[in-house]
Every structure is written in structure tokens, then in C-alpha cells.
Amino acid sequence: MDGPALSRRELRILAEIEFDLRADGRLDRALRTMRRGPRWVPGGASRAAARVPPSVLSVLLALSAGLLLVSADAHSAAVLAAFGPVRAATLVLSAVRLVARRRGSGP
Numbered sequence: 001m002d003g004p005a006l007s008r009r010e011l012r013i014l015a016e017i018e019f020d021l022r023a024d025g026r027l028d029r030a031l032r033t034m035r036r037g038p039r040w041v042p043g044g045a046s047r048a049a050a051r052v053p054p055s056v057l058s059v060l061l062a063l064s065a066g067l068l069l070v071s072a073d074a075h076s077a078a079v080l081a082a083f084g085p086v087r088a089a090t091l092v093l094s095a096v097r098l099v100a101r102r103r104g105s106g107p
Contacts, residue, residue, distance in 0.1 A: 050100035052093055060090040 006014065021027060067083040070076075 047100075049093055049096040052097070057090070057093055057097065060086060060093065064090045 064083070064087050067079060067086055071079040071083050
């Protein structure tokens with residue numbers, strides 16, 4: 001330590017503060033579980049996908065059906081390239097919402 005040591009009074013006050021801080025359960029748990037940077041939560045992406053509003057899924061279904069009809073008529077690579085990701089997102093969101101609903105954790 002660079003400076004002079006703490007006096008007895010300062011040490012007593014510091015000990016009281018540390019005792020009070022240790023008695024705070026929420027603070028103790030927060031400090032014990034604190035990590036540097038973002039923490040990966042298993043299943044976080046699927047829980048987030050389960051909370052997607054039904055209107056978004058409806059729009060994706062309509063867009064997917066529309067792109068399918070246009071691609072059947074136009075035979076264009078650009079339409080097929082747009083249809084692929086839209087259809088994949090629609091299927092993934094539908095599956096996640098279905099699983100969440102069956103488990104009882106989704107809307």
C-alpha cells in the first residue's frame with residue numbers, strides 16, 4: 001500500500017460496510033454471477049423466436065406463397081433466390097412456435 005494504513009476507526013467502519021454488503025443477498029448473487037461481456041444463454045434464440053408475433057408469421061406465410069406463385073410463373077433465378085430464405089425463415093419460425101406452444105411456454 002502506498003499511503004498510510006487505515007486507522008482503527010476507519011477499519012471498523014470499513015468492516016461494518018463490508019458486513020452490510022455481504023448481508024445483501026441480491027447484490028451477493030449479482031456479484032458472484034457477474035461475467036465479462038455478453039453471456040450466451042442456451043435456448044435464447046428459440047425463446048426469442050417463440051415470442052415473434054403471429055402477424056409476422058402470417059406476413060411471412062403470405063410472402064412465401066406469393067413468391068412461390070411468382071416463381072412458378074416467371075422461372076426467374078432472382079425470385080427463387082428470394083423465395084429460399086423467406087421459406088426457410090417461415091418454416092423455422094413455424095416449427096419453433098409449434099414446439100413452444102406444445103410445451104406451454106409460448107403465446
